[in-house]
Amino acid sequence: MRGQISVWAVLLLIWSVPALSNDHEQTFAAWKTSFVERSVAAGRDEAGLNRLLDGIAPDETVLERDRFQPEFTRPIWEYLQGAVSELRVSGGKKAMQSQKKILDQLEETTGVPAEVITAIWGLESAYGKIQGNFDVVRALATLAHDGRRRAWAEGELLALLTMIENGDARREDLKGAWAGAMGQTQFMPTTFLQYAVDGDGDGKKDIWNSTADALASTANYLLRHGWKAQESWGEEVRLTHAFPYELADDTVLSIGSWAVRGATPIHDGDWPETELGTAARLLLPAGARGPKILVGGNFRVFKRYNNSTAYALGVGLLARALDDKIGLIAEWPLDLVPLSRAQIQQMQELLKEKGHDPGGADGLAGPNTRRALRAYQLQIGLLPDGFASLQMLQNLRVNQIPD
16 A cells, blocks of 8 residues: 655655745635634534644645656556565564454454454554554645545544544544554544444553554454455456456356356366355456456455555455465466556547547546446457556557447
């Protein structure tokens, strides 16, 4: 989740953001006044709001982080290499052992495996070591004033006020990441109010300092978003040559139905009878040349925690490594060059020109873009894996749709 940026990229980023001017500070003060007035009109405590926002100014670093868009998207295999590194796995095993009692209790009461809870803990804060040092009130106020996500940020600020009013945290405790996530498993304020629980029995919900509280809150979140005990989050498969790749991403079928269409476990053997009725969809994170995975409801639960396929795979694969299980067997297509955002945007524009609307040209190869690309690939007789490659962009540039 925390990609590394080169020193030169950081310097360019800093130079590109102007210093805060007096006008900017004045508009920030005007936003604060407006926010307090609107919140008080909606029934919130004026004195509490003023204490919450007292003395803060916009945080330039938050704006830099929010505005930064890397030129190239990071290949998923590079992200997973860091997510499931030897250091993270070895550290996770030690962390699991140190918290064995609470993790065993949570697995028994929620059905969420200890290794899954630990994997999220590891990806979110390096097992509690890196929680973020931003003042989340200041960070969220900065984002609210900036305006791009004002309604969301203001809602999170009001959630922080509720936390203080409930006695869940003091103003000085509210430290976290630049976008407002807090604690050992990085809960947003609204998420805290809905899902945080007391894991150590001391009457508090302290996701910063109590590992038991943080882990119990995470297990509660997963359970309440539909975690199913004893069900795999995903299984790697082999596909037959004639497999209908156009079903990837969107189509939900039983594993038995996928098996009829040519999906078999990559490990030797047939699908267990108990799994044939389980609903799943096909994930092709690197197209037809990379691993193919049937993912089920628990994978969707991972994505509720962080709506990123790479993150969800990171959690699942780190959990397997912590449990000494094999990860993915198929190799990643390391020779593929990642497209820049500008190239993906051009691909989206060309797809739309050819009658396959990707839902906008934002430079991100999301599900709508993959859907449009599969439709185009089917139309011209190519294998419809929906993977945005340089070869497909070149094809779009020169190919004419047949009459």
